[in-house]
Amino acid sequence: MASKLMKALDVAFGHPRGKVGEFGGRVMAKVNAKAEVHALDVLRPRPDEAVLVVGPGPGVGLRLAGERAARAIGVDPSQVMLDEARTRCADLILAGKVELREGTAARTGQEPASVDAVVAVDNLQLWDNRPAAFHELFRVLKPGGRLVVSVQRWALAVSESDLIAEAGAAGFTDVRTSLQQHGGVLPAAVLLLADVPA
Structure with a gap:
């Protein structure tokens, strides 16, 4: 029974597909909205910048x-x-302000040093290879670029210190985490911030 539930949750939220994935997308658009807004507020994208959104889900x-x-x-x-x-x-x-493509945190398809900022909300727990993903995100960020990752604490299988170490090993500096409460039905989220040396 538990494995059937986990499979259904994966089809709806982890690796969305089919009608169940469409339903999952509608749920994510509502449930994750505050976390999405908060992550973008922390990122503070400027009008002259390019931002890579990893795992945008339903696009909020x-x-x-x-x-x-x-x-x-x-x-x-x-x-x-x-x-x-x-x-x-x-x-x-x-209007040419948004572009979508198939990809992952570890395979973005972006050119080196091509974006000013990267943001990912509630998908780090799905990255198949976190160290490779951090290296890829470092690669695509311009000097002085910044990374903001938000993920539900309960969904993480590693400690915050492990995440800090992995991001640091990829080249990021000033890597830090904090716990954020977005209210509503979701528990606290881990917010990871990191910079690329200028």
């Missing part, structure tokens, strides 16, 4: 990034979530 944070930055690029491995984000950001895509 991607839309915010596209409204605040010069350009927002969303990479997600789920075709269902790319479709949801494409619908939510249709006007910004048409």
Whole structure:
């Protein structure tokens, strides 16, 4: 019974696909909204910047990034979530402010030093290879770039000090974490902030 539940949750939220994934996307758009807003507020994208959104899911944070930055690029491995984000950001895509592509934290498809900031909300626990992902995100960030990652504490299988060490090993500096409470139904989230040396 537990394995069936875990499989259903994975289809809805972990690796969304099919109608169940579409339903999961609608739930994520509501439940994660405060965390998405908070992460973008912390990131503070400027109007002249390019922002990479890792795992934008249904596109709530991607839309915010596209409204605040010069350009927002969303990479997600789920075709269902790319479709949801494409619908939510249709006007910004048409205006050339949002771009979507299939990808992951470890395989973004971005050129080296091509974005000013990276944000990821509630998907770090799904990264297949965190050290490789941190290296990739460091690679695509420009000198002086910044990283903001928010993830539910209960979903993490590692400690915050492990995350700090992994990001530091990839080259990030001033890596720090804090606990954030977004209210609503979600428990506290870990917020990881890191910089690329200028």
